[in-house]
Amino acid sequence: MKIRAAVLVAPGRYEVQTFDRPKLEDGALLMRVELSGICGTDKHTYQGETKQYAGTESETDTPFPIIQGHENVGVIEELSPAIEESGDFYQAPVKVGDRIVMCPDMICGKCYYCTHIQGYSWCSKSQCYGNSFTSAQWPHLLGGWAEYMYFKPGTFFYKVPENISPKVAVLAELMACAASLDKLKDFSSYSIEGFTSGDTVVVFGVGPLGLLHVAKLGIMGAGKVICIDKSDYRLDLAKKFGADLTINVDKTSQSERLKLIHSLTGGIGADVVLHMTNRPEPVIEGIEMLRRGGTLLEMGNFADTGEVSISMHRHVLSKNVRLIGLSNHPINAYGPSLKLFDKYAKQYPFADLVTHEFGLDQADEAMQMSMSPQSGKVVINPWL
Structure with missing residues (x-):
């Protein structure tokens, strides 16, 4: 099975490439991507502004080539036995076909910040999907601008309530930032x-x-x-x-x-x-x-x-x-964020924030639109 992805091979230049479907490690899962948002961070990377967490132990420069996309929603395509046993972040049982969102930050769990700051992803060794992992290395599919996305063992993910649509769920990472x-x-x-x-x-x-x-x-x-x-x-x-x-x-x-x-x-x-x-x-x-x-x-x-x-x-x-x-959001803010989307659905038109959808072949057009004053949240739909 070949999987298509929009790859940022250098600042300002995308290519659609194909990758083999990766075999899951225990504790990993494969998600069929429904929507992936374009974040301000993605715009910085596109323009060559790649330094993040400057002046801290976590300082990084985004590597190329890379599959961007860290605001993601999709459905579980395949999961390993460890995930079947442990469930999502809140230990809710999950199965193939369930809709999920993810926290893009992977933390070590052992450094000073992981052991002293409740919830916030200030890990000294923090890595972020769509920002930290080059697509040149296995398992390649570590960003949401692809048909399928690989979740490494230790990734925090969250089951989405059935009445929340992908257009709203794709905003979960942003609402978590509003913590x-x-x-x-x-x-x-x-x-x-x-x-x-x-x-x-x-x-x-x-x-x-x-x-x-x-x-x-x-x-x-x-x-x-x-x-x-x-x-x-x-x-x-x-x-x-x-x-x-x-x-x-x-x-x-x-x-x-x-x-x-x-x-x-x-x-x-x-x-x-x-x-x-x-x-x-x-x-x-x-x-x-x-x-x-x-x-x-x-x-x-x-x-x-x-x-x-x-x-x-x-x-x-x-x-x-x-x-x-504040340079990040709490890993435990996703559940509350999804609850707010549900409770206040009639008061706030959350889905209206997603103003434009583009396919993988239109990644550059999507990026340009996201920089336009005539746009809200611009998303990649890999199946368009």
Whole structure:
């Protein structure tokens, strides 16, 4: 059996290649891919921005050739005896034909971070499907832009409830990333720190990650939610997901935006800013929008996209700001995320986030569309 995959052989260049069906190791499984999302990380890799976790023990450069795709949903095609015995992450029994999603991060389970940080994949030896494994080495099929995908032993995967469609389930990894809001709750207190109910929140960047944060802000009791982006298309989507006000940066100046945020908050400033863009420059504007003691969450610059200058006095010390960086999501956030998709299906049009589907032969076209301001979540459907 030959399996087709879209392979990124070098930055900016895809080829459709075929691979033999791999024989399963014990503890492995083979998934028939239904949909695989294009993430901001995939865009960075396509453009040659391949360094991740820079300055840490986990620092890596994405290898080529590679099969991308770490936001995946599919059905079990084949599973080994160990999987039949252990079930999914929550020990739910699984069988051939069951729909599943996966956490793309593989961790060692033994390093300092694995033993001290509950849930978060900060492993010193972390490897990520679609980012860390070259397709030049067996078992080759370690990304979702393929007809079938191989799960190595130790991969975390999760059975999808029957009433959740592939178009919604493919968003599970992104919704797991929105556990960042639960993390901000960890810092909350009535000395006005962290994220508390009724807070004014500014979201910079409403691509799919930002949009799911907007939805979860509503679920968690945020007050006014203000979304900032360059795309009217995405800002319109943000309104569907609960944004109270949207601002297009191409139609306003920085001083106008800062003045507006302060006027909406009685001259105080936003309680929380979520930075979800893939450029570093808006971080400074976000800090300036915060009130004293406000919190800024940085999740947008997953790859090294450059530097900005911060005044430690003006931007950090004087304002008593909390700067929170989160580069990953908890492995135990998938179950809660799927439950939220189910419970709030009538309130939020989650499936509408998937705006475009492309086949393997259209990988380059799909990537270009994902960079367009006229798109939401762009996915690869290997069977188109």
